[in-house]
Amino acid sequence: xxxxxxxTRKKQSGxxxxxxxxLLCETMLKDLEQANRPVLHAVKCSxxxxxxxxxVGYLTPGDKIVxxxxxxxxxxxxxxTVFLLDILLNNVDTGAVNTKRELYYMxxxxxxxxxxxxxxxFDEQSExxxxxxxxxxxxxxxxxxxxxxxxxxxxxxxxxxxxxxxxLPDGSKAVIDLGSLGTTPFQPKNKPQAxxxxxxxxxxxxxxxxxxxxxxxxxxxxxxxxxxxxLMGAQGVPSNGVRGWCKLIQDQLKVPIYFFxxxxxxxxxxxxxxxxxxxxxxxxxxxDFSAPDVKFLGVLPEDIKKYDLNYYEVKDKDAxxxxxxxxxxxxxxxxxxxxxxxxxxxxxxxxxxIKNKIRCEQQALFxxxxxxxxxPEKIILKKIKEKSYI
Amino acid sequence: MSKITSSSTAxxxxxxxxxxxxxxxxxxxxxxxKESVDNALDACxxxxxxxxxxxxxxxxxxxxxxxxxxxxxxxxxxxPGLKPEDVPRVFGEYLASSKFGRGQCSRGQQGIGISAAxxxxxxxxxxGVKVRSKTASMRKAVEMQVDVDIKGNKGIIKKKDSVxxxxxxxGVKIEFKIDGRLQLNGDxxxxxxxxxxxxxxPHLNLNYKVHDKDPVSIARxxxxxxxxxxxxxxxxxxxxxxxxxxxxxxxxxxxLKKFLKTAFSRVTDTSINDFVKCGLKKxxxxxxxxxxxxxxxxxxxxxxQEAELPNPSTxxxxxxxxxxxxxxxxxxxxxxxxxxxxxxxxxxxFKPVVVEVAIARFLNRGRExxxxxxxxxxxxxxxxxxxxxxxxxxAVESVNWKSYGLSQSKNSLPQGPYVFAISVTSPFIKFKNxxxxxxxxxxxxxxxxxLAMMQAGQKLSRHIKxxxxxxxxxxxxxxxxxxxxILVEGLALITGASDARKxxxxxxLDKILGRDADSAENELxxxxxxxxxxxxxxxxxxxxxAQKKAKTATKKKTARKAAPVKKKAVKKxxxxxxxxxxxxxxxxxxxxxxxxxx
Numbered sequence: 001x002x003x004x005x006x007x008t009r010k011k012q013s014g015x016x017x018x019x020x021x022x023l024l025c026e027t028m029l030k031d032l033e034q035a036n037r038p039v040l041h042a043v044k045c046s047x048x049x050x051x052x053x054x055x056v057g058y059l060t061p062g063d064k065i066v067x068x069x070x071x072x073x074x075x076x077x078x079x080x081t082v083f084l085l086d087i088l089l090n091n092v093d094t095g096a097v098n099t100k101r102e103l104y105y106m107x108x109x110x111x112x113x114x115x116x117x118x119x120x121x122f123d124e125q126s127e128x129x130x131x132x133x134x135x136x137x138x139x140x141x142x143x144x145x146x147x148x149x150x151x152x153x154x155x156x157x158x159x160x161x162x163x164x165x166x167x168l169p170d171g172s173k174a175v176i177d178l179g180s181l182g183t184t185p186f187q188p189k190n191k192p193q194a195x196x197x198x199x200x201x202x203x204x205x206x207x208x209x210x211x212x213x214x215x216x217x218x219x220x221x222x223x224x225x226x227x228x229x230x231l232m233g234a235q236g237v238p239s240n241g242v243r244g245w246c247k248l249i250q251d252q253l254k255v256p257i258y259f260f261x262x263x264x265x266x267x268x269x270x271x272x273x274x275x276x277x278x279x280x281x282x283x284x285x286x287x288d289f290s291a292p293d294v295k296f297l298g299v300l301p302e303d304i305k306k307y308d309l310n311y312y313e314v315k316d317k318d319a320x321x322x323x324x325x326x327x328x329x330x331x332x333x334x335x336x337x338x339x340x341x342x343x344x345x346x347x348x349x350x351x352x353x354i355k356n357k358i359r360c361e362q363q364a365l366f367x368x369x370x371x372x373x374x375x376p377e378k379i380i381l382k383k384i385k386e387k388s389y390i
Numbered sequence: 391m392s393k394i395t396s397s398s399t400a401x402x403x404x405x406x407x408x409x410x411x412x413x414x415x416x417x418x419x420x421x422x423x424k425e426s427v428d429n430a431l432d433a434c435x436x437x438x439x440x441x442x443x444x445x446x447x448x449x450x451x452x453x454x455x456x457x458x459x460x461x462x463x464x465x466x467x468x469x470p471g472l473k474p475e476d477v478p479r480v481f482g483e484y485l486a487s488s489k490f491g492r493g494q495c496s497r498g499q500q501g502i503g504i505s506a507a508x509x510x511x512x513x514x515x516x517x518g519v520k521v522r523s524k525t526a527s528m529r530k531a532v533e534m535q536v537d538v539d540i541k542g543n544k545g546i547i548k549k550k551d552s553v554x555x556x557x558x559x560x561g562v563k564i565e566f567k568i569d570g571r572l573q574l575n576g577d578x579x580x581x582x583x584x585x586x587x588x589x590x591x592p593h594l595n596l597n598y599k600v601h602d603k604d605p606v607s608i609a610r611x612x613x614x615x616x617x618x619x620x621x622x623x624x625x626x627x628x629x630x631x632x633x634x635x636x637x638x639x640x641x642x643x644x645x646l647k648k649f650l651k652t653a654f655s656r657v658t659d660t661s662i663n664d665f666v667k668c669g670l671k672k673x674x675x676x677x678x679x680x681x682x683x684x685x686x687x688x689x690x691x692x693x694x695q696e697a698e699l700p701n702p703s704t705x706x707x708x709x710x711x712x713x714x715x716x717x718x719x720x721x722x723x724x725x726x727x728x729x730x731x732x733x734x735x736x737x738x739x740f741k742p743v744v745v746e747v748a749i750a751r752f753l754n755r756g757r758e759x760x761x762x763x764x765x766x767x768x769x770x771x772x773x774x775x776x777x778x779x780x781x782x783x784x785a786v787e788s789v790n791w792k793s794y795g796l797s798q799s800k801n802s803l804p805q806g807p808y809v810f811a812i813s814v815t816s817p818f819i820k821f822k823n824x825x826x827x828x829x830x831x832x833x834x835x836x837x838x839x840x841l842a843m844m845q846a847g848q849k850l851s852r853h854i855k856x857x858x859x860x861x862x863x864x865x866x867x868x869x870x871x872x873x874x875x876i877l878v879e880g881l882a883l884i885t886g887a888s889d890a891r892k893x894x895x896x897x898x899l900d901k902i903l904g905r906d907a908d909s910a911e912n913e914l915x916x917x918x919x920x921x922x923x924x925x926x927x928x929x930x931x932x933x934x935x936a937q938k939k940a941k942t943a944t945k946k947k948t949a950r951k952a953a954p955v956k957k958k959a960v961k962k963x964x965x966x967x968x969x970x971x972x973x974x975x976x977x978x979x980x981x982x983x984x985x986x987x988x
Contacts, residue, residue: 025884032878032895037902070877072866072903079873082880089884116879119872 014092017141021089024138025082032070040068040078042137047280052336057292058276059337061283066137080120080131081138083107088135091147095169099149104128142285144191144240154235155242156185156212158219161203162230162253165196183219185233192244193288197252205384206230206249208242208294210261210271210362214376223377230255238275240282246275246291257291258389260380263299263311264359265324268350269331269338272296277337295389297380299360301352303388307379310367311360321359328354345390410506411827415458418510419570420580420774422463423447425503426564427587428771429480430467431594433562437470438615441591445598447580453569454514461570466563471525474532474550481508481519481536481564482545507566508545509538514569518548522563524555531555572601578774586765586772588721589748589811592714611717618708623655625702626694628740628818634691638679646682646690647675656700668696701737707744707815710770713932715748715811722809726751729849733842738834741818745842748811749850756807762796764803767813768821768829779822781831782812785839794847795854812839852924856917863913870903 028038042065043049049064068074087106091098098106104125111117122128136143143149160179164186167173178186179200188195207229209215215233218224224231230249234242250257259275261267273279276294278286304311314321328350331338338347353359365376372378383389411421427443434441443465450460472480481504508518518538524531534550555561574581580600588596592612599605624637641649650657650665666672670693674686682690710718715730728750735744756763766773766782777783783803791797791804798804820830829835878899882892 022884025881029878029881029885029887029891029895032881032898032902033891035898035901070899070902072869075869075873075877075903079877079880082877082884086880086884117876120876 014145017139017145018089018092020139021085025085028082037070038078039070040081040138042066042068042134043140043284045137045281045283047334050280050283050336052277052340054340054342058278058286058290059280059283060286066134068134076120077131077134080122080128081135083110083117083120084128084131085135088132088146088148095147097147097149099151100129100132100143101125103132103148137284140284142240142288149190150240152187152190152241153239154212154233155188155239155245156215156233156235157188157230157245158183158185158215158224158232159203159230160224161199161201161228162186163198163200165198167194167196185219188241188245188248190239190241190244192241192248195245195248197248199253199255202228203230203253203255204228206232206246206253206255206257207297207380208232208234208246208257208259208275210234210236210259210267214362218377221373221377226377227381234259234261234271234275237271240285240289243275243278243289243291246294247288250291250293257294258297258384259294260297260362261299262359262361263301263304263349263353264321264361265328265350265353266321268296268346268353269324269328269335272346273335273337296346296349297383297389299362299364300388300390301349303383304360307365307368309360309364311358311364314357314359325354325357349390410502412506412510415453415455415569415571416573416578417775418514418568419447419461419463419572420578420583421503422507422510422566422568422570423465423580424583424771425507426463426465426566429504430465430469430562431587431591431770433469434467435615435618438617439469440593440595440610440613440615442468442595443597445584445596445600447572447598447600449572449601450567455569458514458569458571460515461568461572463566463568464563466561468558468561471528471560471562472521472523473525474523474534477521477523477532477534478536478545478547480545481505481521482538483543505538505545507568508536509540511566511568512537515567517567520565522553522555524558524560524562526560528560531558574600574603577777582765583772583774585722586767586774586811589715589718589765590710590767590770590772590813592710592718608721611721612714614714616708616710622703623653625656625699625740626650626654627699628702631688631691635684635687638682638687641679643678643680645676645678649679650694655703661697661699664697664699665690665693669693702740702742707735707742707817708770709744709815710746710813712746712928713935715746719748719750719809719811722750722752723755724753726753726807727850727853729846729853731842731846731849733838733845736838738816738838739820739832741816741820743814743816743835743838745838746813746815747842747846749808749846750811751806751808751853753807756809758806760807761803761805762808762810765809765811766829767811768819768826769815770813771826773827773829775827776822777828780828781835782814782829782839784831785836786810786812786843788836789840789843789847791847794851795858796847796850810843812843814839849924852917852921856921859913859917866903870900874899874903 024040028040031038043061044064044066045061049062050059051062052059068077070078084103084107087103087110090096104122107122107128111121132143132148136146136148139146157178158181162178164176164178165173166176176186177200204227209218209232212233212235215231219231223229230253232242232245238246246257249255259272261271272294274290276290276292278290282289299309303309314325316322332347332350332354333339337343338350365379368379369375411424412418423445427445430443431441433439445466446462446464448462450462452458453460483505512518518536520533520535522531522533530552531554532550533553535548537546537548538544539546573579576582581603584596584598584600584606588594588608593610593615594608595610596608597605626634629637637653638649641653644652647662650662651659662670662675666675670690674682674690709732712730712732715732716728719725719728719730728748730746730748732746733744735742737743764777764783764786766777766780773780773782786803787801796804796806796808814829814835819826820832822828822830875896878892878895881887881895887895
């Protein structure tokens with residue numbers, strides 16, 4: 001059984017990463033010279049190695065590791081690891097930035113130019129992706145720290161009060177006043193740690209809406225004009241950018257953050273849990289990519305009755321919903337986040353969904369009074385005021 | 391009111407030739423060939439002759455019917471030959487057979503097939519079969535054309551001649567000219583039939599020339615003529631009431647008790663006591679058969695059916711044998727490896743059955759992604775049609791071949807360049823139709839087939855595992871050569887190591903991965919050793935069998951030398967009347983029985 005790691009991860013600079021990687025390679029080479037099998041260790045990023053402490057607020061790794069010892073079966077993986085590591089270290093040195101897809105093509109380009117490298121050619125991107133993940137787990141760094149960025153997705157933010165200062169690679173600074181953007185959103189990068197936030201005027205709360213479309217509708221109807229707030233669209237499962245951005249808002253602005261999304265198993269276990277406590281796949285990054293203070297504003301089970309919201313039953317043909325419900329049963333038994341007493345009310349929502357096999361979408365607020373476009377805003381504000389959240 | 395008429399057997403079959411394998415011009419050619427070869431092989435085996443069969447099949451031109459060819463089929467054997475008077479009965483009379491209901495594992499059983507072939511020739515080409523026959527006692531051979539008298543169910547001789555057949559001491563040569571179509575390969579192909587026949591008859595010398603293909607000569611791989619075991623007496627539990635009562639007619643006026651003990655297998659004094667317990671009246675036991683009424687017979691029959699009896703004897707079944715199959719399978723092509731299994735005789739549905747399985751992988755036939763070639767045999771006769779309905783096919787499909795290293799989709803035949811030859815031998819095979827194309831499946835038979843196949847699969851899997859290990863070793867070696875240098879080069883690049891360090895690391899890597907390759911080599915060696923052990927065990931078993939045979943042969947010889955005195959002593963006193971009776975019975979039945987081979 002895994003036990004929790006006591007040391008916490010520190011952010012590493014480019015030089016530190018290079019130094020660590022070189023030391024690792026040096027050890028491997030020495031082992032080879034002495035005809036010993038080199039071994040690579042990486043933190044096991046999976047639910048069976050995840051711990052949750054409500055005081056910490058996010059999922060942390062245990063002491064389980066993935067051990068790759070050199071043998072006939074692993075020699076290909078290790079050769080590929082060293083090959084891609086060289087490319088990444090080069091990027092760290094030069095400051096060049098790439099996506100995983102670009103790295104895949106760069107690797108293919110290098111293989112093309114050197115026939116000796118042909119055996120390690122990647123047939124599909126998934127092959128190079130898994131090696132990159134292994135490298136980051138092994139070095140205990142974020143992919144962004146080795147200059148490998150994902151596509152920016154989600155996190156479109158609207159606010160009249162927020163000002164963002166970005167430190168650019170050359171050290172210069174760019175100041176963005178979100179209030180001056182009108183209804184155009186500000187989108188955080190996947191490395192939001194380079195941003196500094198300032199509230200020009202008092203901000204009462206931050207609202208994260210699961211649907212990007214609904215967030216946009218609220219803004220168009222004047223939500224940010226009437227309220228001193230930050231409004232953000234998550235666009236489904238939150239990307240690293242959205243997660244890091246929420247964490248910044250929580251830490252730098254100290255404003256309450258509310259999440260508003262669908263009432264279904266998928267939203268609860270895949271979207272909200274990731275936003276609040278991180279994910280099992282990113283155990284080493286959760287400290288910077290989760291916002292433990294975020295509250296679940298809804299849709300809550302009691303809202304269905306209270307506001308007479310439209311909902312529907314999960315049918316047998318709805319495979320993805322059934323899968324999510326099945327997973328929810330497993331989550332209740334195995335996910336340390338939902339097993340924690342502090343999150344009992346969230347776990348109760350999952351139990352409610354499993355029992356009743358229903359789902360209610362966030363857009364159901366528009367059915368309450370279709371003639372009043374401001375009704376969804378009124379309900380959200382009422383819920384915040386009445387502290388109707390978990 | 392319409393008039394009721396009766397038809398002869400020949401008339402019935404002439405109108406229903408599709409029921410006996412003549413449902414299409416393609417099948418007609420195959421069935422004609424099959425019936426002729428079956429008869430030749432049966433005749434040779436009955437007389438202890440090593441069979442030599444020559445076959446020539448050619449197209450002579452257009453057939454009478456649309457889309458058919460006029461096909462000439464000539465089959466010559468070195469069998470004992472037929473007496474001239476028997477020839478028309480054999481080839482022109484339906485249900486005239488020397489084997490009908492005899493309970494032996496002969497190929498032919500009913501006496502229909504060859505007469506049907508003559509009928510087909512007569513119907514499609516207006517001439518029956520041309521037969522040349524010579525027995526050992528004949529100076530010249532007799533040659534005649536035989537037609538079927540369809541109204542009277544008789545063979546009619548046309549154009550009878552006496553000819554010189556100097557190069558032949560005895561044998562039969564038959565020639566059919568029929569409307570047909572030639573299919574050479576595939577399940578229903580002529581070449582598939584000939585291959586299958588040579589596989590299950592290791593003692594056969596077969597020469598054939600089919601259509602425009604080169605002549606083929608397949609030499610025998612066994613000098614041993616299989617002796618078809620003598621038929622055993624019927625088992626009372628395999629009979630119906632009517633059969634039971636007809637059976638009594640063969641035994642005249644003997645008392646019931648004697649009848650039960652002498653006319654059936656597995657009936658002893660203890661069993662008769664059991665019959666009594668089950669309702670057979672004790673008083674009837676000494677009543678002569680002729681005085682027992684139908685009602686009484688029914689009651690007797692019911693009591694017998696109620697009582698428990700030992701299973702029928704399995705002595706009447708014949709096997710090709712693992713040795714014969716192993717040698718014979720090499721005649722189909724270059725064998726990569728094979729496994730053969732001959733099961734011990736087993737009682738399935740109260741009938742003795744032997745299942746034999748030969749599985750071989752060939753170097754020059756079949757492909758990895760094709761289904762295996764399934765050769766089915768019943769009493770050493772290839773079954774070539776209606777594959778999916780056959781008990782053998784169903785049993786093959788029900789085995790999980792994946793566990794033996796073969797690829798297989800669910801509930802279907804496995805895949806790969808394999809030939810599966812599966813033979814069922816029994817004096818009482820239950821076919822689905824009169825043309826004997828498919829074996830009817832029962833739970834007992836399917837289970838026995840599955841067991842035989844699983845046994846063969848286990849043997850086969852050792853070969854496949856050895857191959858997998860060999861492939862694994864190759865893969866591991868290739869891996870080392872491929873990725874090792876890249877790993878060292880990459881590490882040296884990142885650390886900025888010198889060439890000397892690089893060299894040392896390469897040597898170290900070779901050592902490490904060499905150890906892995908060594909362990910793979912050891913695994914391969916272990917797999918090979920297992921295979922060798924299996925082969926040794928098989929050789930030992932074969933040697934033991936040979937020893938056993940030799941022992942029983944010498945025992946019999948010594949017994950024969952000592953026997954005459956004893957036999958006389960036993961026979962003389964009480965059995966005179968009995969032998970007279972038996973002779974009478976035999977005479978009666980001889981009239982009923984026909985003399986022909988099929």
